[in-house]
Amino acid sequence: MVTVLYFARLREVLGQGSEQVALPASVRDLEGLRAMLVARGGAWQQELAPTRPVRAAVNQAMAMGDVPISDGDEVAFFPPVTGG
Amino acid sequence: MVTVLYFARLREVLGQGSEQVALPASVRDLEGLRAMLVARGGAWQQELAPTRPVRAAVNQAMAMGDVPISDGDEVAFFPPVTGG
Amino acid sequence: MTVRVQSEDFDVSTEIAALRRGNPKIGAVASFIGVVRDVNEGDAVAEMTLEHYPGMTEKAIEEIIGQARGRWSLYEALVIHRVGKLRPTDQIVLVVVTSAHRGDAFAACEFIMDYLKTRAPFWKKERAGGGARWVEARETDDIAAERWRLKG
Amino acid sequence: MTVRVQSEDFDVSTEIAALRRGNPKIGAVASFIGVVRDVNEGDAVAEMTLEHYPGMTEKAIEEIIGQARGRWSLYEALVIHRVGKLRPTDQIVLVVVTSAHRGDAFAACEFIMDYLKTRAPFWKKERAGGGARWVEARETDDIAAERWRLKG
Numbered sequence: 001m002v003t004v005l006y007f008a009r010l011r012e013v014l015g016q017g018s019e020q021v022a023l024p025a026s027v028r029d030l031e032g033l034r035a036m037l038v039a040r041g042g043a044w045q046q047e048l049a050p051t052r053p054v055r056a057a058v059n060q061a062m063a064m065g066d067v068p069i070s071d072g073d074e075v076a077f078f079p080p081v082t083g084g
Numbered sequence: 085m086v087t088v089l090y091f092a093r094l095r096e097v098l099g100q101g102s103e104q105v106a107l108p109a110s111v112r113d114l115e116g117l118r119a120m121l122v123a124r125g126g127a128w129q130q131e132l133a134p135t136r137p138v139r140a141a142v143n144q145a146m147a148m149g150d151v152p153i154s155d156g157d158e159v160a161f162f163p164p165v166t167g168g
Numbered sequence: 169m170t171v172r173v174q175s176e177d178f179d180v181s182t183e184i185a186a187l188r189r190g191n192p193k194i195g196a197v198a199s200f201i202g203v204v205r206d207v208n209e210g211d212a213v214a215e216m217t218l219e220h221y222p223g224m225t226e227k228a229i230e231e232i233i234g235q236a237r238g239r240w241s242l243y244e245a246l247v248i249h250r251v252g253k254l255r256p257t258d259q260i261v262l263v264v265v266t267s268a269h270r271g272d273a274f275a276a277c278e279f280i281m282d283y284l285k286t287r288a289p290f291w292k293k294e295r296a297g298g299g300a301r302w303v304e305a306r307e308t309d310d311i312a313a314e315r316w317r318l319k320g
Numbered sequence: 321m322t323v324r325v326q327s328e329d330f331d332v333s334t335e336i337a338a339l340r341r342g343n344p345k346i347g348a349v350a351s352f353i354g355v356v357r358d359v360n361e362g363d364a365v366a367e368m369t370l371e372h373y374p375g376m377t378e379k380a381i382e383e384i385i386g387q388a389r390g391r392w393s394l395y396e397a398l399v400i401h402r403v404g405k406l407r408p409t410d411q412i413v414l415v416v417v418t419s420a421h422r423g424d425a426f427a428a429c430e431f432i433m434d435y436l437k438t439r440a441p442f443w444k445k446e447r448a449g450g451g452a453r454w455v456e457a458r459e460t461d462d463i464a465a466e467r468w469r470l471k472g
Contacts, residue, residue, distance in 0.1 A: 008219055008291035009302040053305075060224035062287070076221060076289075080305030083218065083249060083290020084202055084261050084281060092371055092443035093454040137457075144376035146439070160373060160441075164457030167370065167401060167442025168354055168413050168433060181333035184353070192358035192408045198429075199351050200422065201336070206344035256344045270352065270433055271464065277350075278426045312423065 001071055002033070007078035010054070013043050023071060030056055031065035033075060053080055085155055086117070091162035094138070097127050107155060114140055115149035117159060137164055169237075169245050171229045173220055175252040178262055187244045187264055194243055198273035199264040200281050206256035208303070211296040218251045218260070221289035225249070232283045236265070239279070240272040247280065249290065279316055286313040321397050323381045325372055327404040330414055339396045339416055346395055350425035351416040352433050358408035360455070363448040370403045370412070373441035377401070384435040388417070391431070392424040399432065401442065431468055438465040
């Protein structure tokens with residue numbers, strides 16, 4: 001299981017701030033997880049599509065698609081940041 | 085007459101902060117006034133020599149050698165500034 | 169270095185005094201305060217809500233300060249960023265940097281702000297006349313952060 | 321714009337509040353505080369005295385602020401410079417600039433400090449262990465001011 005967090009617009013549109021996701025053996029990196037979530041269809045497909053400017057972090061560090069993930073990790077998806 | 089002001093090190097070494105100086109007809113610009121003061125010899129010659137990094141202002145605006153001066157002007161000589 | 173994410177307001181004099189305390193070698197204190205404006209991209213803003221990623225936000229800012237310390241000669245650096253509901257004229261963010269000389273303090277302070285705008289996980293939602301909307305990231309912020317790659 | 325030359329100390333929070341008052345369009349406040357260090361060029365400093373040219377000093381600073389306003393989009397700018405006797409850890413100078421966006425505020429604040437260091441008639445005399453001496457102008461300050469010619 002990995003903990004998946006969503007922030008800001010993604011949290012609102014997907015209707016949740018966090019969930020536990022069981023990783024199939026075929027999903028080994030961030031890109032794989034994202035594709036698995038997109039396959040849910042609907043808002044997931046729309047919001048997490050590769051063409052959307054979604055940012056991600058693995059264990060609280062900014063991460064790109066080929067970063068490996070495994071059970072126990074904390075993965076977050078969010079829009080480009082707008083603080084400051 | 086012009087008012088001549090001295091600041092900082094110049095004020096201390098020349099022993100005065102201001103004086104009234106009568107301008108001979110031959111002295112028409114800042115460089116002329118400086119040469120006239122250098123001609124006094126001693127500390128004047130040493131401190132105001134053209135080789136020394138002396139700055140000047142005419143009527144409270146930074147000025148270079150060929151700026152004209154005339155009766156009633158306020159002229160100041162001082163070292164490079166060191167504030168801030 | 170000090171990093172705080174908080175809903176409370178802050179006072180710049182108090183923060184600078186704490187940062188300077190006990191160090192008579194400091195010659196320069198550069199600081200920046202970000203403030204909520206009453207307009208953004210032409211729309212009147214009534215209120216905004218700032219969300220963050222607890223844990224990662226603090227780490228990201230510490231990382232940014234660490235990079236600044238690697239590039240310039242600094243004594244201390246402080247970042248306070250507010251979250252929750254804010255209104256026009258409220259203070260959002262404070263960055264203070266102390267150093268021996270002003271060049272280092274200015275550069276590090278601006279660097280930290282530019283990187284914070286593009287790397288620290290905060291998101292703004294604005295409530296204007298017509299409703300609420302998430303603020304979109306600005307390309308000019310990416311450009312501001314990017315230019316530090318070419319420098320010193 | 322506000323320019324003050326004074327022997328009294330100042331409080332940065334108070335000054336920023338006064339500068340921001342009544343303008344909800346301000347998004348950025350950049351400030352700089354110069355502080356007396358306990359060492360200068362290797363010598364321990366016990367005390368310093370700051371002399372200025374009354375009248376011209378204020379005009380020179382106003383002129384510097386005017387140049388900054390011509391180069392960047394600013395709301396307000398404030399310079400306070402102290403004169404008289406100062407000791408290590410005392411505040412010497414405060415520059416505050418407000419603007420809509422941070423880039424303008426940072427640039428103008430640093431520009432004003434760099435030009436003030438080379439154009440505003442102030443002179444420092446330091447009393448260290450061995451006696452008193454006038455501080456010599458630093459070439460790095462001329463370089464700092466000069467680089468603005470190439471920019472903006």
